[in-house]
Amino acid sequence: MNVPASRSPLVIAVTPRALFDLREDGQPVELDGQAAVAAGPLPPGSAFSFVRKLLALNTGRRRQVEVVLVSADSADTGLRVLRSVGHYQLPIARAAFTRAAPCHRYAAGFGADLFLSTDPNDVQLALDHGMAAATVIEGAAADAGDDIVRIAFDGDAVLFSDEAEQVYAHAGLDAFTRSEQEARHVPLAPGPLRPFLLHLHRLQALYEREACPIRTALVTARSVSAHERALRTLGAWHIEVDEAMFLAGMDKGPLLRSFGADLFFDDQKRNCDQAATYVPCAHVPYGIKNRPVRPALLRAA
Numbered sequence: 001m002n003v004p005a006s007r008s009p010l011v012i013a014v015t016p017r018a019l020f021d022l023r024e025d026g027q028p029v030e031l032d033g034q035a036a037v038a039a040g041p042l043p044p045g046s047a048f049s050f051v052r053k054l055l056a057l058n059t060g061r062r063r064q065v066e067v068v069l070v071s072a073d074s075a076d077t078g079l080r081v082l083r084s085v086g087h088y089q090l091p092i093a094r095a096a097f098t099r100a101a102p103c104h105r106y107a108a109g110f111g112a113d114l115f116l117s118t119d120p121n122d123v124q125l126a127l128d129h130g131m132a133a134a135t136v137i138e139g140a141a142a143d144a145g146d147d148i149v150r151i152a153f154d155g156d157a158v159l160f161s162d163e164a165e166q167v168y169a170h171a172g173l174d175a176f177t178r179s180e181q182e183a184r185h186v187p188l189a190p191g192p193l194r195p196f197l198l199h200l201h202r203l204q205a206l207y208e209r210e211a212c213p214i215r216t217a218l219v220t221a222r223s224v225s226a227h228e229r230a231l232r233t234l235g236a237w238h239i240e241v242d243e244a245m246f247l248a249g250m251d252k253g254p255l256l257r258s259f260g261a262d263l264f265f266d267d268q269k270r271n272c273d274q275a276a277t278y279v280p281c282a283h284v285p286y287g288i289k290n291r292p293v294r295p296a297l298l299r300a301a
Contacts, residue, residue, distance in 0.1 A: 009063055009064055009065055009066045010054070010064060010065045010066070010113050010114075010199045010200070010203060011065075011066045011067075011068065011110060011111050011112045011113050011114075012051065012054065012065065012066070012067045012068070012112065012113065012114050012116065013067075013068050013069075013070050013103075013106070013107035013110055013112035013114070013115045013116070014047055014051060014067060014068075014069060014070070014115075014116045014117075015069075015070055015071055015072070015103055015116065015117040015118060015119070016042075016069065016071050016073070016078075016081045017045065017117075017118040017119075017136075017138065018045055018046060018047040018116045018117055018118050018136040018138075019044075019045050019047055019048055019051060019069070020042035020043065020044065020045045020048065020081065020084055021042060021043045021044065021045040021046075021138070021139070022042060022045070023138065023139070039080060041080075041083065041084040041087035041088065042080065042081065042084040044088075045136075045138065046136045046137060046138055046139065046140045046263075046276075046280040046281075046282075047116050047136050047263060047280065047282075048088075049262045049263075049280065050149065050151070050262040050263040050280065051067055051090070052088070052090065053147060053148070053149035053213075053262060054067070054149055055067055055090060055091055055092075056147055056213075057149075057203070057213060057214075058091065062206075064203055064206070065203075066093075066094070067090070067092050068092070068094040068095065068096070068107070068110045068112065069081070069082075069085070069092055069094070069095035069096070070095070070096050070098070070103040070106045070107050070110070070115075070117075071095070071096070071097045071098065071103065072098050072099070072100050072101070072102075072103055072119070072122075073097055073098075073099070074097055074099040075097040075099075077097075078095070078097050082095070094110065096109075096110075102122050102125055103115075103117060103119070103122050104117075104122050104123070104125050104126035104129065104131065104133065107126065107131065107133075108126075108129065108131060112131065113132060113195065113196055113199055114132045114133065114134075114193075114196045115131055115132070115133040115134075116133070116134060116136050116282060117133070117135060117136065118135060118136050118138055119135070120135045120283070120285060123135045123283075123285060124285050127192055127284075127285065127286055132192055132193050132195055132196045133192070133284075134193075134265055134282035134283060134284045135282060135283040135284075135285065136280070136281075136282045137272050137273065137276040137280070137281045137282065137283065139276070140276035140277070140279065140280045140281055147213060148213050148214070148215055148260075149213060149214050149215070149262050150215045150216075150217070150259055150260050150261050150262050151200065151214070151215070151216050151217070151261065151262060151263055151264075151265075152216070152217040152218075152219045152256055152259055152261040152263070152264040152265070152279075153193060153197060153216070153217070153218055153219065153241075153264075153265050154218075154219060154220055154221075154264075154265060154266040154267060154268075154271070154284075155218055155220040155222065155230050156188075156191070156220070156222075156267070156287070157191055157267035157284065157286050157287030157288070157289065157290075158191050158192070158193050158265050158266065158267050158284050158286070159190075159191050159193055159194050159197055159218070159234075160188035160189065160190070160191045160194075160230070160233060161188055161189035161190065161191050161287075162191070162267070162286070162287030162288050162289070163188060163189060164176065164179070164180060164188065164226075164229075165287055165288050165289060166288050167179045169288050169289075176226070177223075177225055177226055180222075180226040180228075180229050181225070181226070181228075183229060184228040184229045184232060185229075185232065186229070187229075187232060187233040187236040187237075188229060188230070188233045190237075191286065191287075192284060192286050193265055193284060194237070197216065197239060197241075198237065198239060200214060200216060201216070201239050201240065204216075215242045215243070215259075216241045216242050216243075217241060217242060217243040217244065217245065217259050217261070218230065218234070218241045218243070218244040218245065219245045219247070219252055219255060219256060219259070219264065220244075220245070220246055220247065221247055221248070221249050221250075221252075221271075222246050222247075222248070223246055223247075223248035223249075224246050224248070226246075227244075227246050230244075231244065243259060245259075251274055251275075252264070252266070252271060252274070252275050253274055253275040253277060253278035253279070254278065256275055256278055256279045257278040257279055259279075260279075261279040261280070262279075262280060263279075263280050263281070263282055264279055264280070264281045264282070265281075265282050265283075265284050266281065266282075266283065266284065267283070267284045267285070267286055267287050267289055267290065268283075268289050269283050269285075
């Protein structure tokens with residue numbers, strides 16, 4: 001792999017509701033009071049497998065990943081959460097309880113390379129401040145059953161900018177396809193999760209390819225006719241993905257299940273909700289598909 005080895009650890013900031021399932025029968029779990037303190041460990045949440053497998057990369061003196069817990073709860077309600085961290089033997093050493101203050105500020109203070117939360121407003125603020133971030137879809141906990149961490153990414157407005165999606169939104173599919181073919185030699189601008197993928201790629205460079213415990217995949221709605229610019233862009237960044245899927249608008253869920261994704265990132269909430277029945281998903285609220293729709297001006301009567 002043509003990248004330098006990673007020297008600083010990959011830092012993931014995650015909220016309790018992304019890491020654990022804090023719902024019972026659709027209702028929030030009570031974290032305050034003696035009943036909560038006496039209760040057992042919280043069940044794994046949607047980002048649990050992703051976090052657990054990344055932390056397992058820290059073997060011996062090799063510390064490649066750090067996970068920090070950031071919570072909008074107060075410290076006195078965090079006891080059950082921290083006990084759950086201990087129950088699952090997750091080597092998490094740092095945490096911040098903010099009592100309703102936005103968690104993304106503290107994620108930035110910890111130097112997080114990725115912020116995962118179930119609060120879309122906090123995630124949006126993180127993205128607005130230039131941090132890689134995504135809203136974890138609750139209720140999609142899964143585990144591929146082995147120790148390999150598998151991470152899948154949509155392309156446009158996730159790894160890449162939304163410049164191609166803007167063409168599609170304003171001029172339609174034919175114009176998009178034509179534009180991508182004409183610009184196939186011009187790399188797309190980076191999207192919000194490009195730095196995270198780059199750090200993953202640097203971690204992969206520490207291992208022999210056949211023994212690497214990290215696998216990445218590009219899973220995009222692009223068709224084969226629009227594949228070249230996407231792959232050339234990754235090449236220009238000196239990034240390789242292990243798998244690439246061009247689905248031409250097909251439901252991504254079945255292919256993500258075949259890949260065994262521990263977490264899938266997509267810029268469209270609808271795609272995330274569909275895929276969450278198959279694998280854990282996280283919504284990246286970035287790009288033209290996530291901009292508020294301006295209502296049409298009403299004509300005066």
